Amino acid sequence: MKYSSLHILPLVVLIFIIYACASTGTPDGGPYDETPPKFVRANPEPNAINSKRKKVVLEFDEFIKIENAAEKVIISPPQAETPEVKANGKRVSVEFFDTLKENTTYTIDFGDAIVDNNEGNPMGNFAYAFATGETIDTMEVSGTVLNAQDLEPIKGIQVGLHKNLSDTAFTKLPFERISRTDSRGRFTIKGVAPGTYRIYALKDGNQNYLFDSKTEIIAYNDSIIKTSMEPATRQDTTWNAIDTLKIDTIVTVHYTRFMPDDIVLRAFKEENTMQYLSKSEREQLNRFSLYFSAKADTLPTVIGLDFDEKDAFVIEPSLNNDTIRYWIKDSLLCERDTLTIQVDYLYTDSLGNLVPKRDTLSMMNKVNKEKRLAMAKEAMEKKEKEMKKRRKKGDTLNIVETKFFNMNVDAPSSLDINRNICIKFDEPVHSIDTSAIHVDLKVDTLWNEERFILVADSVAPRQYYILSDWKPGLEYRLRIDSAAIKSIYGLHTNKVENTLKVKTLEEYGTLYLNISGVEGNMRVQLLNSSDAVVREQQVKKNNTCDFYFLQPNTKYYIRMYIDSNNNGKWDTGKYETNTQPEEVYYFPKVWEMKANFEFEENWDVKSVPLDRQKLDEIKKQKPEEAKKIKDRNKERAKKLGLTS
Secondary structure, eight states: OOOOHHHHHHHHHHHHHHHHHHTSOSOOOOSOOOOOOOEEEEESOTTBSSOOOSEEEEEESSOEEESSHHHHOEEESOOSSOOEEEEETTEEEEEOOSOOOTTOEEEEEEETOEEETTTOOBOOSEEEEEESSSOOOOEEEEEEEEETTTOOBOOSOEEEEESSOSTTHHHHSOOSEEEEOOTTSEEEEEEEOSSEEEEEEEOOSSSSSSOOOTTSOEEEOSSOEEOEEEEEEEEEEEEOSSOTTSEEEEEEEEEEEEEOOOEEEEEBOOOOOOOOEEEEEEEETTEEEEEESSOOSSOOEEEESSSOOTTOEEEEEOTTSSEEEEEEOOHHHHTOSEEEEEEEEEEEOTTSOEEEEEEEEEEEOSSOHHHHHHHHHHHHHHHHHHHHHHHHTTOOOOOOOOOOOOEEEEOOSEEOTTOOEEEEESSOEEEEOGGGEEEEEEETTEEEEEOOEEEEOSSSTTEEEEEOOOOTTOEEEEEEOTTSEEETTSOBOOOEEEEEEEOOGGGOEEEEEEEESOOSSEEEEEEOTTSOEEEEEEOOTTSEEEEEEEOTTOEEEEEEEEOTTOSSSOOOOBTTTTBOOOOEEEEEEEEEOOTTEEEEEEEETTSSOGGGTSOGGGOSSOOOOOOOHHHHHHHHHHHTTOOO
């Protein structure tokens, strides 16, 4: 059959249209569901009174699920046996196992745990309450829990109330009302009756809702709090349905403000004073260590049961005597697989008294002698094979490798004015010949020997500093002759020669602080972007503090603490003596330091509330963001070309 072009043309157009319709890509599934579930009803009904039911059922308008119920759902008053919280279809059930208390308001605070089954839209701050008596309590208490040492928000710590105002209530009785902090450290205790309370925070290790272990993190407020409420307004915004970056309407919302709502609790862990031997190990061939649970005023006594301990060790205690390292001086003694020792030390008994205690310990090598000999033989055979290969290639030199005492010299080619040369050793030093150490200053083309002082670090073992009158912009040379330093094992150091130039004053920035708002013995810490201390110094009597020789193009932050006992360090609190941890403040600003530039800042320490002082960029506990389904719809609209 013949087809004319007039017949073929409509057929081609029809095929093209069908193909185009079939090739438009994956069909769009429509906008994402942005609507959270809605509460419909409950049994008992919300805010019911005289309720004796131990099972609560809540119903919603769509299928739902509960996310992280153990973490997010808070039931108050706290229960000895955890209630069962379950989601099934459109319902959530909460079953209590404890006996319900008389004349008590029960609150089940779901937070944002209830979400729809498909898109995970959270309900938000959803809570349900009922009362076993004639009245239901509706007051709330809110605030923030911060780490007392660095003002980090503490997530997941319990915050509780006691109507019993005695100090012993915290250690003898469980909380009457509780809440738990979110990722910002914020908490809200709901269902509170009008009255006066004491408030506490507790990282409850054994889940008994009271402070009964020194290992638990706690916080308490010195003042009694009193609940109140008042009418208030706030400005709320609604956003454009298409462009979520554009405000559609600003409305005034009337609500009831419950107070106090600005409590700040500074959490801390008490210093552990219980002394006991927590660990012992022989971490390498020539040393072993003893680890104690708390600082001590004296060192333990070590007696060798199968060797003579007299002059057998170089002992390196930590600053607080809680870690003691024993270097075994005799190399033959090092080779023994096991050393049996008797350790006498002071131990804290069940009454809290220090009493003598004796332990017998076997300090065993991690690798036994047989295996060490086999490994040494294997290494020797490998070395001999390498030597044979070299001889075949014509290398007839019989090179004997000299073993040196390992020394790490920190003498950078560009030396900061406020630094000194640092020398570290892997093993204890037996002797140092300072006449074999030279510091030279370059004058024109000649090197003139300079005076210096060699000092041992007062805290870090096996660490020394070379101090000299370093002059800005000048060039120096460090020379350490071979065999200048000897280890306890008879090895000597190799020779060292380093040249270094001291930076000029113009290469640094300076920060001057004028401090107000607090009194006392203040110490200011300069911090880096990791919230780590770079420098620390005491505030002068005129409330000023200066930091010189700061690195350019570097971010600096400021923290200060009140050194109440003037011991040069931050101290924690103690509940038994009503001692709060030493106060800590952050300057809510960052400085991008510039070379040859001076910053002068006035710091009113209490001008910004404590919970807003530490900048988010140096917080380790980052706030968790709420789900943003609307952002997904915005991206969908862009892809479909519905927005410009």
